[in-house]
Amino acid sequence: MALHSEDRAYRPDALIAEDIDAYLQQHQNKGLLRFITCGSVDDGKSTLIGRLLYDSKMIFEDQLAALEADSARVGTQGREIDFALLVDGLAAEREQGITIDVAYRFFSTERRKFIVADTPGHEQYTRNMVTGASTADLAVILVDARKGMLVQTRRHSFLCQLLGIRHLVLAVNKMDLVGYDQATFDAIVADYRAFAASIGVEEFTAIPLSGFRGDNITAAPSASTPWYAGPSLMQHLETVEVGNDVAQERAFRMPVQWVNRPNLDFRGFAGQIASGVVRAGDAVRIVPSGRTTTIKAIETFDGPLEQAVAGQSVTLTLADEVDCSRGDVIAAAEDPPEAADQFKASIVWMGEEAMIPGRAYWLKLGTQTVSASVAAPRYEIDVNSLEHLAAPTLSLNGIGVAEVTTDRPLVFEPYADSRALGGFILIDKLTNATVAAGLLQNALRRAQNIHWQALDVDRAARAALKGQQPQVLWFTGLSGSGKSTIANMVERKLHAAGRHTFLLDGDNVRHGLNKDLGFSEADRIENIRRVGEVARLMTDAGLIVLTAFISPFRAERELVRSMIPNGSFVEIFVDTPLQVAEARDTKGLYRQAREGKLPNFTGISSPYEAPERPDIRIDTTRSTPEQAAEIIVAQVLGEWSPTL
Template sequence: MSDKQINDPVYKTDALIAEDIDAYLDMHQNKGMLRFITCGSVDDGKSTLIGRLLYDSKMIFEDQLAALEADSKRVGTQGQEIDFALLVDGLAAEREQGITIDVAYRFFSTEKRKFIVADTPGHEQYTRNMVTGASTADLAVILIDGRKGILPQTKRHSYLAHLIGIRHIVLAVNKMDLVGYDRDIFDNIVRDYREFASEIGITDFTAIPISGFKGDNITVAPSDNTPWYEGPSLIDHLETVEIANVAAQARSFRMPVQWVNRPNLDFRGFSGLISDGEIAPGQQVRVVPSGKTSTVKSIVTMNGDLDRAVTGQSVTIRLEDEVDCSRGDVLAAADDPPESADQFESTLVWMSDEKLIPGRGYWLKLASQTVTATIAEPKYEVDVNTLDHLAAKTLDLNSIGVAEVTTDRPIVFEPYSDSRQLGSFILVDKITNATVAAGMIHFSLRRAQNVHWQPTSITRENHSAMKNQKPAVLWFTGLSGSGKSTIANLVEMRLARMNRHTFLLDGDNVRHGLNKDLGFTEADRIENIRRVGEVAKLMTDAGLIVITAFISPFRAEREMVRNMLPEGEFIEVHIDTPLSVAEERDVKGLYKKARRGDLKNFTGIDSPYEEPEKPEIRIDTTAMTPEEAADFIIGKLIP
């Protein structure tokens, strides 16, 4: 068969066709992947642009195209033109209002590269959705309506994109068809944006004049309508820009351990996604934070062992030695491991309708690590429009601020500027399990590195043995007027008669000294309980049975104290009294003041009380006298 026949589809054999298909599939399987977002202000044409990219890259099936044409006519697009935004705006509310609300992810491909694009909303109230889309992006396309120029939301999204670590910015001046493809308008917008960009640290960006609706400079450049533009088309730029994995691969090896793979007694490996660098059998690795070292024995995947694994691959690594390593640890290059610390300065993007409560415990999730974290009062909040640093005591929805974060144990990290994987985290509300913030670590605080735990010769076990008792914290919680202090005092008296070593911490008493600087706001209540918890922990270290009587209205703070103590030493005692009964007693007259509005943030009136869900002991004060309640608690404590 001649060369002409081989290259002519008519003469191709089944074997040659299969070979061509394999080559085609192999080419597309090994193409690089670029993740990018489109962002900007409302109605800048983000969804239309993505729809145009999908359409021009032939990523729309015939039935989708027919449905798109029908939808375009139904929603009122002029003439027979296609409304490309309908390809992306899938929510009914989005189509009704003509806006983007949720983040829409779309996939398309060209001969050179595969793409995942996130269409992010322009409305300020949906800024948190934009942050979600930007968190994994390598590039941001900032759209500007050529008729409007730079708007506040343009600045906000540019600031967020740079803050999150996106270093490739495309300034797409859209709707050039509506301004007559005027070069002066384009140049003026680029000049204004460059001036703003330099203020927030964006030193380089690519500006392209486009029309998402007409297709100018999207796939082919220059458009006949912009003969004055000599740069690349948008798709040309997207196909050639450097992918983040290339830079990450040049860094030292890092792999957060997702799980320990132990299918049988003869196999033990550590599975995870390589976040930075590369690894090969025979290389030395270090387990962080323990510091133990070993040598890579093999790199296992479902398709067989590898001679080398790189950034972005999910693998199981087997080591030569039986080192202690579990989920949350990080395997790293032995000669260049990451840091571990428990205090950081971080930037927070607040994403919840519920404002930040300084001192409250949140779940912090970084890579495969989950710890409890508390946030200090913000150092400042950033005004994205002016870039001013504003004084702030908390953070509201879509606020951006800088604050100190403290975790309950050291975590492995790197500054966000070095590693997006080990430098970023989310905060999760412990009660609702809702993600409330995204955070980026700047650096660990010096005191976290300079302050070390000083071991002592006499341990808590020694103290406990000397007193011949098991230390514990009896944590009485309930409404004001429920009888906590009365019952707690009776319990201590009975324990004293039994020669038990005790100490009673009463809510009113500690506010005369230790906590005299605290008020009754939600943040102050949290700090009040945190301090009492630390004192109670020290007293149990001394071998004492500690009795506390605090309203302690929030479950999260009671759980915070529970987590300070060894398993079984925190005994939650719910003094369960209906609000109406507590209000009838009102020995101190507090409820009357609260009802008149003279006493703000009073639990049960204008501040909530979260009842314990599973207390170790529950006392129904409508069915027991204080003496009976004390006897019942002693019976549970000392059978």
């Protein structure tokens, strides 16, 4: 199938079958530049990319014919071809004349290969723009010459700076519609320069162009802008420094993606080198364990290498049998990255539901996945004014700075130094949806200064003294389900059996430890987190801890389970239908909730997420509290073992 040309007969000799190998070899050795186009709605992003594809002769004959037919069908007001249709592939995009999703396109020239992401201009699709920008080396920020700088120009420029894109091109588009007026171009550049300085952008390249007419897009300078002496857009894209060139100058880091063990005679560690250069014989350190060794060999699919550089995917074999697995980082021995569990981070919220401070999310950074919680934001950033605003949470497309805490040390570097070890995503544990993108700024000082103190008398010793298996019996269910009644009976029976116990009741705890918390979703989560920490300390003391809390959210119950040693957390679901619980309502809480006097009341105006696989399920419509207590005590005592 032929590629297009102006006479519709162009077919490069390299595409002839017998020359395919030479053609592929020629392109394989080219450098790759990833870039995005962004800006406000109707600034001409899709048209510009379509023109780049057309002028680089990356459109096949049948594609060109379909494009011409589509252009005639949608009506182009006298235009021969609507280049935007090459990129706006979704039906909704064509119908509305806007870009919704991120469209990725590949093309190449004699000097370089390119992957370009056309990102949406609407504010509501900011999260899509962040996705496209996360891997880009360069951003082309389009401005309509007729309109000048708009809100989205500022928003996208700020996001590009935040996401560490070092190369910015200010493409003043549609110059043909202002008569190629130099004064208009100069005024827009001056406005943008003032704004760029305010967000920390030190330099950018400004180019006047017309996506529709093709002015200053390819190599030939446009006769319509004799006053412009800079490079065309394509010339700039072909010569700008690629990210891996810089990454090779930094210290060696390779996140381990996979332990390659095809047989007993080979054990290698596979991954993509994030930065630096590695050679056989180099001294390396495994982080976070800190163990040191040397590189024995560098293996690839095509055979061993003497050295490998940033961007290459390799398998490293080590001289010593050290503990190393997925998520660890192999780094230069004398200059390793940090590991910490508390951070200051910039966060772009991408979830439809607002962020819930204190809730546990999965945090994925490179090959590492840990459980993490985000505190209430220190501030939210107004990208229009750059003001720091007080905010209790972050909503869709919100950008803020917050503290992130992980359940175990995370190997990292500040995002400004390393995208691979500084950029992360947050994943909702229940839906598996990606809800945020984050950029680590630095570890909090307390993360480095606070360490676990080794104690001579530990959990096992205290449990042995008491002759029991420390456990947390976590009772959950609706208000009025009978949690406290059953938990109280269970404690009484365990006490009579000589067990050492303590009961944490939801109402009692709110008189002291949690008296500062209300009943909002965030406060409920913090309430459970604190109770979980107290329960963990009590099990360390060798006690059997009973808790009676509604604890309506699965994520928080799982968070507490993760705090407690394996096998020591027993989730007891006191299963009572809502109508039965409401009928037992001696305090009148359900009635007040239905009258609107009690907001955020579980089962009425706030959800209850029932356990999917509880360790013990009590059906209170079939069992009395006494029978339920007998069942629970029998299981607790039956599982007791002196082996801890």
